[in-house]
Amino acid sequence: MDAHAVARYFVGLQQRIVAGLEALDGGRFRSDPWDRQEPGGAPGGGGITRVIEEGALFERGGVNYSRVLGRALPPAASAARPELAGRGYEAMGVSLVLHPRNPYCPTAHMNVRFFAATKEGEPAVWWFGGGMDLTPYYGFEDDARHFHATCRRALEPFGADYYPRFKEWCDRYFYIRHRAEPRGVGGVFFDDFAERDFEFAFALARSVGDHFLTAYAPILERRRGLAYGEREREFQAYRRGRYVEFNLVYDRGTLFGLQSGGRTESILMSLPPRVAWRYDWRPAPGSDEERLYTEFLRPRDWA
Numbered sequence: 001m002d003a004h005a006v007a008r009y010f011v012g013l014q015q016r017i018v019a020g021l022e023a024l025d026g027g028r029f030r031s032d033p034w035d036r037q038e039p040g041g042a043p044g045g046g047g048i049t050r051v052i053e054e055g056a057l058f059e060r061g062g063v064n065y066s067r068v069l070g071r072a073l074p075p076a077a078s079a080a081r082p083e084l085a086g087r088g089y090e091a092m093g094v095s096l097v098l099h100p101r102n103p104y105c106p107t108a109h110m111n112v113r114f115f116a117a118t119k120e121g122e123p124a125v126w127w128f129g130g131g132m133d134l135t136p137y138y139g140f141e142d143d144a145r146h147f148h149a150t151c152r153r154a155l156e157p158f159g160a161d162y163y164p165r166f167k168e169w170c171d172r173y174f175y176i177r178h179r180a181e182p183r184g185v186g187g188v189f190f191d192d193f194a195e196r197d198f199e200f201a202f203a204l205a206r207s208v209g210d211h212f213l214t215a216y217a218p219i220l221e222r223r224r225g226l227a228y229g230e231r232e233r234e235f236q237a238y239r240r241g242r243y244v245e246f247n248l249v250y251d252r253g254t255l256f257g258l259q260s261g262g263r264t265e266s267i268l269m270s271l272p273p274r275v276a277w278r279y280d281w282r283p284a285p286g287s288d289e290e291r292l293y294t295e296f297l298r299p300r301d302w303a
Helices: 003-025 141-158 162-173 198-210 212-223 230-249 252-259 264-270 288-296
Strands: 030-037 043-053 058-070 088-100 107-119 122-135 186-193
Touching (some): 003 043, 003 058, 088 212, 107 212, 122 141, 122 198, 122 212, 141 186, 141 198, 186 198
Antiparallel strands (some): 122 186
């Protein structure tokens, strides 16, 4: 296990993704370094938050790097592995959420992360996690197929079973149970991943991170010039409410960050700037809004 090599990769990945997104938007991401302290004042790591707001393309976007240390794993990290409760930990990763202004451009999320749970006198227990997923407001089959095909290419070098396995995992994870609907058209998701050996697992996580811009940028370039009006913006705000509900109720990364004393502004940068809720609203029959529900918000074999 080489945590320093993982940290160097994550720092470089954040820089490369921000540079690519700035080229698309034309604006600059603000840089906001931060430090964290453990209860009692011990150093607890930190990170760099990179945020853009009111850009030409992105209404809000954030690309975060964090590396935090702690004496005991919080409940969100040990719930699936209760035998690790009470261990010290090191958690690091890059996490991004991008909310374009144009409703025809989908929201995108990606993260790659590394955990190591430690106990004196025993070997460290480590794992990788991450993935990427797409949340359109107006569905385009070409976009969903391109995104999933890129996810498949990212995982194919490691074995034919990883894309279908992680795609199905994504469909299960990004599911809003209290709404009985998916958050979007999915992608890939994996967690607690330590198969074969450290180098294999690290290489797989790197491939996911390295393929994000290839998966997302062509979609933005195709859709950013489409004309829209207030109707489309209102529907986008309504559907963004689903994004907020998932992140605040179910997302393990959000819960871990808040429970571990992470920087609240950096954790909640994933929330869109303009959101709306309507009571018991239904799309008009035959509309493009209804088509999102009937054709896109259900698991499909996109690739």
